[in-house]
Amino acid sequence: MESVRAVVYLSVVLTVMTSVCRGERSSENQLPSVPDEPVFGLTANELAEALQGFLDEADSRVGLSVEKKASVIPRCDVGERCAMKHGPRIGRLCDCLRGTACNTFFLRCY
Structure with a gap:
């Protein structure tokens, strides 16, 4: 019983400490709030276009490999x-529903 009480007290203390510490964050450690500010020398629109191009290429490659291997x-x-x-x-024609099995003598689902 004492260990449960100690865990509850510890969780309450940690919750209060994290909420207090979040309020005292310095503005130097936060991300810039201006969306058009360049990051890595590129604007947000250029980064979005590059990411979209990368995702389109990845989708086209994944789609082909799935179509080839899908059985x-x-x-x-x-x-x-x-x-x-x-x-x-x-040879298997189809897979029987759950709770049934393919009878190898009659070749039907039972």
Whole structure:
């Protein structure tokens, strides 16, 4: 019981200290409030355009790789064919719903 009380007191003290310390921050450590002030020699609009170009290039590269590697198997309802026999091998046609499984003898979801 004493440890719970100590944790509560400690959290209250830390909360009060952080709120007091935030009010005493110096203006030197804060970010500039003027949006058109140059950062790294570039204005905010130039930085936004560069970021948008970078994101467009990244989206185009990611989209192509996902399309190539995506192998989505459709879902089957209970009683539908879920597999096909190719000689000694069984090929998957679709994935059975949760709670059901593909019966390898009948090749249907049960």
